[in-house]
Amino acid sequence: MAVWLSRSGNVARHLNGKMGSLGILNRSLLSHPEPTHQRNSLPTSPIEQSYRNPAAFLGNSGTLFAVRHFESIQAETHHDSRYDEHENQLLDFPGGKVKFTSDMIFISESPDKRIKCYRVLDDNGRQIPGSSFQPLSKELSLRIYNDMVTLQTMDTIFYEAQRQGRISFYLTSNGEEAINIASAAALAIDDIVLPQYREPGVLLWRGFTLKEFADQCFGNKGDCGKGRQMPIHYGSRKHNYFTVSSPIATQLPQAVGAAYSLKMDKKDACVVTYFGDGATSEGDFHAALNFAAVMEAPVIFICRNNGWAISTSTSEQFRSDGVVVRGQAYGVRSIRVDGNDVIAVYSAVQRAREMAISEHRPILIEALTYRVGHHSTSDDSTKYRAVDEIEHWRSARDPVTRFGKWIELNGWWSNENESELRRNMRKKILHAIQVAEKVEKPLLADLFTDVYDHPPSNLLEQERLLRETIKRHPQDYPPDVPV
Amino acid sequence: MAVMLQGVVATAALSSSAAFDSKGAQLPTVKFLLERKGGFLVDRSDRRLAVFASNARAQGVVATAALSSSAAFDSKGAQLPTVKFLLERKGGFLVDRSDRRLAVFASNARARSASRLVTNAVAAKTDKSTASAASKIGGHEILLFEALREGLEEEMDRDPRVCVMGEDVGHYGGSYKATKGLAKKYGDLRVLDTPIAENSFTGMAVGAAMTGLRPIVEGMNMGFLLLAFNQISNNCGMLHYTSGGQFKIPIVIRGPGGVGRQLGAEHSQRLESYFQSIPGIQMVACSTPYNAKGLMKAAIRSENPVILFEHVLLYNLKEKIPDEEYVLSLEEAEMVRPGEHITILTYSRMRYHVMQAAKTLVNKGYDPEVIDIRSLKPFDLYTIGNSVKKTHRVLIVEECMRTGGIGASLTAAINENFHDYLDAPIACLSSQDVPTPYAGTLEEWTVVQPAQIVTAVEQLCQ
Numbered sequence: 001m002a003v004w005l006s007r008s009g010n011v012a013r014h015l016n017g018k019m020g021s022l023g024i025l026n027r028s029l030l031s032h033p034e035p036t037h038q039r040n041s042l043p044t045s046p047i048e049q050s051y052r053n054p055a056a057f058l059g060n061s062g063t064l065f066a067v068r069h070f071e072s073i074q075a076e077t078h079h080d081s082r083y084d085e086h087e088n089q090l091l092d093f094p095g096g097k098v099k100f101t102s103d104m105i106f107i108s109e110s111p112d113k114r115i116k117c118y119r120v121l122d123d124n125g126r127q128i129p130g131s132s133f134q135p136l137s138k139e140l141s142l143r144i145y146n147d148m149v150t151l152q153t154m155d156t157i158f159y160e161a162q163r164q165g166r167i168s169f170y171l172t173s174n175g176e177e178a179i180n181i182a183s184a185a186a187l188a189i190d191d192i193v194l195p196q197y198r199e200p201g202v203l204l205w206r207g208f209t210l211k212e213f214a215d216q217c218f219g220n221k222g223d224c225g226k227g228r229q230m231p232i233h234y235g236s237r238k239h240n241y242f243t244v245s246s247p248i249a250t251q252l253p254q255a256v257g258a259a260y261s262l263k264m265d266k267k268d269a270c271v272v273t274y275f276g277d278g279a280t281s282e283g284d285f286h287a288a289l290n291f292a293a294v295m296e297a298p299v300i301f302i303c304r305n306n307g308w309a310i311s312t313s314t315s316e317q318f319r320s321d322g323v324v325v326r327g328q329a330y331g332v333r334s335i336r337v338d339g340n341d342v343i344a345v346y347s348a349v350q351r352a353r354e355m356a357i358s359e360h361r362p363i364l365i366e367a368l369t370y371r372v373g374h375h376s377t378s379d380d381s382t383k384y385r386a387v388d389e390i391e392h393w394r395s396a397r398d399p400v401t402r403f404g405k406w407i408e409l410n411g412w413w414s415n416e417n418e419s420e421l422r423r424n425m426r427k428k429i430l431h432a433i434q435v436a437e438k439v440e441k442p443l444l445a446d447l448f449t450d451v452y453d454h455p456p457s458n459l460l461e462q463e464r465l466l467r468e469t470i471k472r473h474p475q476d477y478p479p480d481v482p483v
Numbered sequence: 484m485a486v487m488l489q490g491v492v493a494t495a496a497l498s499s500s501a502a503f504d505s506k507g508a509q510l511p512t513v514k515f516l517l518e519r520k521g522g523f524l525v526d527r528s529d530r531r532l533a534v535f536a537s538n539a540r541a542q543g544v545v546a547t548a549a550l551s552s553s554a555a556f557d558s559k560g561a562q563l564p565t566v567k568f569l570l571e572r573k574g575g576f577l578v579d580r581s582d583r584r585l586a587v588f589a590s591n592a593r594a595r596s597a598s599r600l601v602t603n604a605v606a607a608k609t610d611k612s613t614a615s616a617a618s619k620i621g622g623h624e625i626l627l628f629e630a631l632r633e634g635l636e637e638e639m640d641r642d643p644r645v646c647v648m649g650e651d652v653g654h655y656g657g658s659y660k661a662t663k664g665l666a667k668k669y670g671d672l673r674v675l676d677t678p679i680a681e682n683s684f685t686g687m688a689v690g691a692a693m694t695g696l697r698p699i700v701e702g703m704n705m706g707f708l709l710l711a712f713n714q715i716s717n718n719c720g721m722l723h724y725t726s727g728g729q730f731k732i733p734i735v736i737r738g739p740g741g742v743g744r745q746l747g748a749e750h751s752q753r754l755e756s757y758f759q760s761i762p763g764i765q766m767v768a769c770s771t772p773y774n775a776k777g778l779m780k781a782a783i784r785s786e787n788p789v790i791l792f793e794h795v796l797l798y799n800l801k802e803k804i805p806d807e808e809y810v811l812s813l814e815e816a817e818m819v820r821p822g823e824h825i826t827i828l829t830y831s832r833m834r835y836h837v838m839q840a841a842k843t844l845v846n847k848g849y850d851p852e853v854i855d856i857r858s859l860k861p862f863d864l865y866t867i868g869n870s871v872k873k874t875h876r877v878l879i880v881e882e883c884m885r886t887g888g889i890g891a892s893l894t895a896a897i898n899e900n901f902h903d904y905l906d907a908p909i910a911c912l913s914s915q916d917v918p919t920p921y922a923g924t925l926e927e928w929t930v931v932q933p934a935q936i937v938t939a940v941e942q943l944c945q
Contacts, residue, residue, distance in 0.1 A: 252683075
C-alpha cells in the first residue's frame with residue numbers, strides 16, 4: 001500500500017508539467033472544440049455539499065488513503081480561496097490531485113491539428129534552414145548511404161531469387177531504408193534490438209555479413225539459427241539482435257523485459273524495438289507501453305508507420321492520429337518523425353537514446369514512411385492499392401535517393417561513385433547467393449537439439465525412429481541434407 | 484542427519500523390481516550415512532546416471548547400525564522400499580541421487596494423516612505421533628506455500644539473476660502468499676508487481692530471460708495464463724530452438740490451478756492439458772511441501788522453461804521437511820506407496836484422494852501401488868514402466884477433463900510402451916468434459932472421489 005501511495009505522488013508531480021529539452025508538448029492533445037457551453041443547472045450534488053465537511057464524506061472508510069486525504073484537506077482550508085468557487089476545486093483521488101470543473105466537456109476524439117512531423121531534409125535532400133539536428137560527419141554519412149544501397153540491392157536480388165524458386169520466401173524493406181540504417185547508426189552495439197521482421201538493415205549496420213544473410217535465407221549449415229526458421233527471420237546474439245519471431249508485436253513486452261534486465265544490471269544501454277502500424281492494434285503493444293512507463297524501463301519503441309498492414313490501410317487499422325498520440329495515453333514521451341529523412345531519424349533516435357538511458361524512461365518514435373514493396377513474396381499489393389501510388393513513393397519519395405542528393409550536395413558523392421557502388425554491391429550479393437545455394441543443409445540431428453538443453457528420452461526415441469525410416473527408404477530422403 | 488535415514492533395508496527385498504536399469508543391469512544398492520559436511524543435501528534420483536555415479540563416486544559408506552528392521556516397515560506392515568543413496572560430489576556439494584527415503588517418510592506422514600483427509604478439507608494437520616517421530620529426525624514443519632517461498636528465497640539468495648514478476652507479488656506478497664516478505668528483502672525491482680496483462684508480463688519474462696535473467700512468472704490463477712498462451716507457446720517454448728540455440732529461456736511459470744472450493748468455472752482450470760503439447764517446455768506438478776520446495780528449486784535451476792503447477796487447495800498442507808538444502812529431479816515420479824496388485828498413477832490433489840481410497844482398499848485386502856507422477860512433461864516412463872511390469876494393471880486418476888488430458892496422453896504412452904505387460908485395459912478416472920460448476924455439490928461430483936477410485940480398482944482387479 002505504501003508503495004502505491006508514493007507512486008501516486010510521483011504521478012501528481014508529472015502532471016504538474018515537466019518539460020524536457022526538446023519542448024515536450026504535454027497538453028496539446030486536450031482541445032476544447034466547443035467554446036460555448038451551458039452552465040448546467042443541476043442542484044448542488046450531495047458530494048459538493050459534503051465536500052465542505054470531508055469528515056462526513058470520508059469518515060467511515062478506515063483506509064490509510066482516506067486518512068491522508070483528510071489531512072490534506074484540513075491543510076488546504078487554511079490557504080487560499082479554494083473553497084470559494086465551485087470551479088477549480090482540487091481534490092485527491094487515487095492517482096493524484098485533479099481540478100474540478102462544472103463544465104461538462106468531452107475531450108475531442110481527434111485534435112484540431114495533427115501532431116507535426118519532425119524533418120530536417122526536404123524532398124530534394126536539402127537541409128531545411130533553422131532545423132535542429134545532430135550533425136553527421138562525412139564518414140558516417142557515407143557509411144549510412146553505403147548500407148542503404150546495400151539493403152536496397154540485397155532486397156531486390158533476394159526477392160528475385162525467391163521468384164526464381166531458389167529460396168522459399170522473402171520480405172523486403174523497400175522504402176524503409178532510412179529507418180533501418182539511420183536508427184541503427186544512432187545506437188550503440190550494446191543496445192539490444194528486438195525487431196519485427198522488416199529491419200534487416202539494423203543487423204546489416206551491426207556487421208552481419210552478406211554471407212550470413214544468404215545462409216539464413218537458404219537455411220544451410222552456415223546459418224546461426226541452424227536452419228530452423230523461415231527466411232528473413234534473422235537472429236544473432238553477438239550482434240545483440242534478438243531472433244525474429246513471426247507473430248506480430250510479441251517482441252514488445254519482451255523488449256520491456258530486456259530493458260528491465262538492463263536496469264537491474266545498471267547497464268549503460270537501452271533496448272530498441274521495432275514494429276509496424278498494424279502491430280499497434282495488438283494487446284501486447286498497449287501492455288508493453290504501459291509496462292515500460294510504469295517500470296520506467298529504458299526502451300525505445302520505434303513504429304514504422306508505413307501505411308499498410310498487408311492489405312489493411314491505417315484508416316482501417318486505427319482511428320487515432322496515428323501512433324504518436326498513444327504515447328501520452330500511457331505516459332510515454334513521444335515524437336513523430338519523417339521516416340524517410342535520414343538525418344531526422346538519426347537525430348531523433350540519438351536523443352531518444354540519451355533520454356531513455358539517463359532518465360530511465362521509454363520513448364515512442366513514430367516514423368512515417370511508406371511500404372513500397374509488397375508485404376512479402378506471398379503478396380501482390382497491386383490488388384489493394386493503386387499502382388501510381390506505389391510508383392510515386394518508389395521514385396519521388398525514395399529515401400535512398402533523397403539522402404544521396406544530400407551527400408552529393410556536400411560534395412561527398414558523385415555519379416561515378418554511385419554506379420560503381422551499385423555494380424559492386426550487386427556482384428557481391430549475387431556471389432553470396434551462389435555460394436550459399438551450394439552449402440549443405442544442417443544435419444538431421446539438429447532437428448532434435450535445442451528443444452531442451454539436453455534431448456530427453458522421447459526425442460532421442462523419435463530421432464531413432466526417423467533414422468530407421470530414412471535407412472529403409474533412402475530414395476525418399478532429400479540428397480542435400482546430411483544424415 | 485543420521486536419524487533421517489529410517490527405512491533403509493537390504494536390497495534383497497526389492498531387487499526384482501526397482502533395482503534394474505533399462506538395460507536389465509542390476510543397479511547397486513548402497514547403504515549410506517550422509518555426513519553433514521556443512522553442505523547440503525541434493526536429492527535426486529536420476530536413473531540414467533545412477534549406475535555410473537555409484538560406481539565412480541560412491542562415498543561415505545557407514546552402515547546405519549541404528550536402523551533396525553522394524554523401522555523398515557510402516558505402521559501398516561507394508562514394506563518400505565530400498566533406499567539407494569548415490570552420492571556424487573558435484574560443484575562442491577553432495578548430491579543425493581535418491582529420494583526414496585524421504586518419499587517414504589512423506590508417505591508415512593501421509594498414511595497417518597490420510598484417515599483425517601476428508602474430500603473437502605485440504606489442510607491436514609499431522610497427528611501427534613507423526614510429529615514426535617519427526618522431531619527425532621530434525622527438519623522443520625512447514626506449510627506448502629511456505630515451502631514454495633522457502634525454495635524461492637533460497638534460490639534468490641543463491642543467484643542474483645533470479646527475479647519474480649506477477650500481479651500483486653510484491654508488497655502484497657502474492658495472492659496465495661507464496662512471495663510474502665520477498666519484496667521487502669530483495670526490493671521492488673527483483674520482486675516486480677506488474678499491471679494486469681498476462682501475455683505481456685510473460686513476454687516480458689521471456690525477454691528478460693533472453694537477456695540473462697532467470698525470471699519466475701506467477702499467474703494469479705493458472706487459468707489466467709491462457710492469456711499468455713501466445714508467449715508461452717510461440718516464444719517461450721520455441722525461441723531456444725529457432726534461434727539456433729543462441730538464446731535460452733530459463734524461465735519458471737507457476738501458479739495455482741485445479742478445482743478449488745467453489746471458485747467458478749474460469750478459476751478452476753486444469754491448464755496442464757492445454758500446455759502439454761507445446762514443444763520445448765517442461766511441466767511439473769507439486770503435491771507436498773517437500774516436493775513443492777524441491778521442484779521449485781529444480782525448476783529455477785533448469786535451463787529450460789518449466790511450468791510448475793500448484794493446486795489451490797494444497798497450499799495449507801503441513802509437513803516436516805529437511806533443514807538441509809535439497810533439490811529434486813524435474814523428470815522423476817514419486818513412489819508414494821509401493822504395492823503389488825495395481826499401479827495407480829496420479830498427481831497433485833488427486834494424490835490425496837487416491838491415498839484415502841488406498842486406505843479403504845487395504846482394508847479390503849488390496850495392495851495398490853501409488854505413484855505421484857510429478858513430471859507431467861516428460862513422463863517418467865522408467866518408474867511407471869517398472870511399476871507396470873510388476874503389477875500389470877494401471878489406473879490413472881487425474882483432475883483433468885477426459886478429453887485431451889494428461890491421463891489421455893499417459894494412457895497412450897503406457898499402451899505404446901508397455902502393452903505386453905498389461906493384464907487389463909488401462910482405466911482412467913478424470914473429470915467430465917464440463918466447465919466446473921459453482922454449486923458445491925455439483926463441483927464435488929466433477930472431481931474424482933475416493934469411492935470411485937475404490938470401485939475402479941475393484942473392477943480392474945477382478
